[in-house]
Amino acid sequence: MSTCVFCKTKQSKYCGRSFHKFPVKDVLRLQQWLKEMKRKDWKPNRNSTLCSAHFTNDCFDRTGFLITLKKNSVPTIFDNPKSECSSCHRLREYGRGYSFFKFPLDEPDIMKQWIANINIGPWSPSSDSFLCSDHFELSCFQKKSKNYITLRKGSIPTLFAPL
Ligand SMILES: [Zn+2]
Ligand SMILES: [Zn+2]
DSSP states (O other): OOBBTTTOOBOOTTSOOOEEEOOTTOHHHHHHHHHHHTOTTOOOOTTOEEEGGGSOGGGEEOSSSSOEEOTTOOOOOOOOTTOBBTTTOOBOOTTSSOOEEEOOTTOHHHHHHHHHHHOOSSOOOOTTOEEEGGGSOGGGEEEEETTEEEEOTTOOOOOOOOO
């Protein structure tokens, strides 16, 4: 039974995905995989698998009974399916009417205020950390298009449920 190391989908008859082992013996290719996954410091073992959701269609050889990966395929689709809000742990899902914002990693002063307001103790966000739009006053948002909003520069999240 395989589980995708990235999105945690479990292999089952009904999941509609195929599962593919990491090219652990092909160091160069393995590096490409990990680079795409943005997990340079992580090492797969012989049983680690990625599911087919992370490969484009042209990576698959469907001519045989089993779907296999073509040689030299590299997974490229990593939509951060498990991104969640660092405060309320809501998962990022598309079309749900809220937005997710990355932490202002390049603005340490502003980031300090974010972290102080989130109030979850000693913790430092990474480039994969998000906060959902529920924690910002409406005045923080800048509408870019119908479905796309960004944060105004210097916005600080202030709306948090009391602990
Ligand atoms: Zn997956
Ligand atoms: Zn949230």
